[in-house]
Amino acid sequence: MLKLLIIGAGGIGGYYAAKLSAAGHQLVLTARGKHLAAMQASGLEVHSQDQRFHCQVPAYDHGELVRRYQPDDFDLIMVCLKSTATLPLLDELGDWLMQGTVPVLSLQNGVDNEPLFAHALGESRVLGGLAVRIGGHIIKPGVVSAQGEARIVMGIWPTAGEQADPRHRLLDQLKAAFEDAGIPVNVSEAIRYELWRKLVINNGVNPLSALTGLDTGTLTHDPQLKRIVYGMMAETVEASKADGVNLSQQDLDDMFQLISEFDPIKTSMLVDKEKGRPLELDSIAGAVIRRCQQQGREAPFTETVVALLAHAN
Numbered sequence: 001m002l003k004l005l006i007i008g009a010g011g012i013g014g015y016y017a018a019k020l021s022a023a024g025h026q027l028v029l030t031a032r033g034k035h036l037a038a039m040q041a042s043g044l045e046v047h048s049q050d051q052r053f054h055c056q057v058p059a060y061d062h063g064e065l066v067r068r069y070q071p072d073d074f075d076l077i078m079v080c081l082k083s084t085a086t087l088p089l090l091d092e093l094g095d096w097l098m099q100g101t102v103p104v105l106s107l108q109n110g111v112d113n114e115p116l117f118a119h120a121l122g123e124s125r126v127l128g129g130l131a132v133r134i135g136g137h138i139i140k141p142g143v144v145s146a147q148g149e150a151r152i153v154m155g156i157w158p159t160a161g162e163q164a165d166p167r168h169r170l171l172d173q174l175k176a177a178f179e180d181a182g183i184p185v186n187v188s189e190a191i192r193y194e195l196w197r198k199l200v201i202n203n204g205v206n207p208l209s210a211l212t213g214l215d216t217g218t219l220t221h222d223p224q225l226k227r228i229v230y231g232m233m234a235e236t237v238e239a240s241k242a243d244g245v246n247l248s249q250q251d252l253d254d255m256f257q258l259i260s261e262f263d264p265i266k267t268s269m270l271v272d273k274e275k276g277r278p279l280e281l282d283s284i285a286g287a288v289i290r291r292c293q294q295q296g297r298e299a300p301f302t303e304t305v306v307a308l309l310a311h312a313n
């Protein structure tokens with residue numbers, strides 16, 4: 001059985017925690033505020049499709065985590081925070097993480113999280129990852145609702161290297177354990193490429209959904225809005241070239257087709273907007289605009305939506 005620490009057990013982390021705990025793995029979670037208090041008082045409840053999971057799993061804030069545990073008490077640390085919280089996390093837990101050697105798997109949206117972990121902890125401790133085909137959110141403190149197959153794609157950051165790298169064996173172990181727990185997994189040899197493909201979708205729909213209040217189905221089927229979605233996706237493809245990833249026209253069309261054919265989802269950015277929480281705008285749209293600027297290009301669709309969002313209530 002695996003010992004897993006999930007940092008930021010909200011919509012995504014809470015869902016995976018419940019599935020993994022139900023399969024018998026030992027979990028420790030971090031969270032804060034009312035959600036943490038509710039999990040400590042009554043456990044974590046997860047509603048998914050027509051199933052309900054309830055698990056009583058230790059949950060702490062970061063101060064209490066470092067008092068109780070060492071990083072190497074765990075086989076894996078999964079980071080499921082918003083990308084806005086990555087740098088604050090490294091401020092809070094960077095020294096503690098440096099006391100161990102355990103690998104860190106980010107399941108966050110965006111292409112800048114893994115580089116931050118690699119810079120702070122060393123590349124050899126980083127696994128890149130993403131959660132796909134999932135919409136998962138805290139619906140009230142201690143309760144998460146999730147839909148979709150909730151597949152995890154993960155791999156050695158930034159690309160699979162030598163066969164002797166111990167992360168290969170860990171990834172095989174994780175795939176087997178997660179799939180036994182009902183979590184489909186793809187192990188990717190090119191996780192940075194996969195993260196960029198996901199960013200194509202996120203930049204296409206997340207900011208526009210936060211601006212309009214619309215779900216992914218409406219955004220990708222309305223004749224006017226779908227042109228904006230496609231335009232923002234095309235700008236992400238251009239941006240990828242600054243990182244040497246070189247997404248293609250085929251990637252663009254595949255990603256547009258994927259999100260338009262998938263069940264309509266309320267994006268995580270729209271949920272954040274409605275709750276008055278910080279938006280992952282810099283790590284999604286900002287990442288695209290900056291890389292287009294580096295190449296002397298404009299990103300007019302993305303820049304316009306970001307400018308409108310700055311003035312939206």
Ligand SMILES: NC(=O)C1=CN([C@@H]2O[C@H](COP(=O)(O)OP(=O)(O)OC[C@H]3O[C@@H](n4cnc5c(N)ncnc54)[C@H](OP(=O)(O)O)[C@@H]3O)[C@@H](O)[C@H]2O)C=CC1
Nearest residue numbers: 008010011012031032080081082083108109134135136268
């Ligand atoms: N939600 C979704 O459907 C999807 C999300 N993703 C990506 O997954 C990642 C996680 O998203 P999501 O699950 O929605 O995020 P959530 O906001 O639901 O969960 C993160 C949790 O971490 C907590 N947290 C933040 N900072 C700290 C801290 N310093 N100490 C302790 N707890 C902290 C948050 O508390 P607080 O609320 O107080 O900040 C929150 O409870 C994001 O990058 C997102 O883009 C990807 C696919 C789909």
Ligand SMILES: CC(C)(CO)C(=O)C(=O)O
Nearest residue numbers: 133134201265267268269
């Ligand atoms: C692709 C999408 C919209 C759902 O998985 C997402 O990643 C999000 O809501 O942030």
